[in-house]
Amino acid sequence: xxxxxxxxxxxxxxxxxxxxxxxxxxxxxxxxxxxxxxxxxxxxxxxxxxxxxxxxxxxxxxxxxxxxxxxxxxxxxxxxxxxxxxxxxxxxxxxxxxxxxxxxxxxxxxxxxxxxxxxxxxxxxxxxxxxxxxxxxxxxxxxxxxxxxx
Numbered sequence: 001x002x003x004x005x006x007x008x009x010x011x012x013x014x015x016x017x018x019x020x021x022x023x024x025x026x027x028x029x030x031x032x033x034x035x036x037x038x039x040x041x042x043x044x045x046x047x048x049x050x051x052x053x054x055x056x057x058x059x060x061x062x063x064x065x066x067x068x069x070x071x072x073x074x075x076x077x078x079x080x081x082x083x084x085x086x087x088x089x090x091x092x093x094x095x096x097x098x099x100x101x102x103x104x105x106x107x108x109x110x111x112x113x114x115x116x117x118x119x120x121x122x123x124x125x126x127x128x129x130x131x132x133x134x135x136x137x138x139x140x141x142x143x144x145x146x147x148x149x150x
Contacts, residue, residue, distance in 0.1 A: 019051035022141055026123050027053055033133060035109060036083075036124040039145075042068045043118035056122060058083045067113065067120070070095065082122070087111060090131065098139060102131040110134060114142035119150050 019039050026037035038056035041048050047061035059082060066080050072092055079088040080103075087103040094101045094115055103111040107127065112134040114121045121142045123134045 022121075022145075023051045023053050026121070026137060026141060028137065033125060033129055034123060035126045036122075038083075038120075038122040040064055040120045040122060041118060042115075042120055050119065055085070056083045056124070059122075064120070067101070068094070068115070082111060098135075099142070100135060100139065102135075112138045114138045116142045116145040116150050119145055121145065 022039055023037045027034050036052070036054045036056045038052035038059060039050045040052075040056075040059055041050055042064050047064035049057060049059050052059070063081050063083070067082065072095070075089045075092055079086060081087065082103065085105050085107075087105055089101065090104050090110075091100075091102040093099065094113070099115040101113040103113065105111065105124075109124055109127055110129055110131045111122065111124045112131050114135075121138050123138045125131075125134050
């Protein structure tokens with residue numbers, strides 16, 4: 001069980017194969033491109049990790065709330081945390097065109113987040129992998145989840 005910054009438990013169920021299959025699809029077959037992936041609920045104060053590959057299992061409810069907050073005024077100056085990793089915002093379209101955010105970790109990894117109706121699809125690339133390489137697969141899964149009601 002994971003805990004948020006406010007010590008409220010976030011349920012992570014690794015045996016839920018239907019969500020794990022989405023993670024497998026996001027991770028793909030080329031391990032030189034992707035490092036981590038997650039499907040995270042954000043709607044109706046139900047922030048929780050539904051499935052994750054690695055360090056994204058540590059994403060907290062407080063981190064999710066910050067990421068999806070409609071107050072975007074300090075994201076570029078302050079950045080945010082995701083799975084305990086400090087990230088700076090490179091591109092913020094979460095409430096615009098493609099409903100995505102591009103982040104960069106302190107270590108130089110790109111993270112792409114795409115918003116569906118109730119979940120976030122999150123994909124982290126290895127060092128030197130650009131967000132353009134991660135975005136198509138992330139959008140594809142997010143669009144499918146939107147069509148399925150998520």
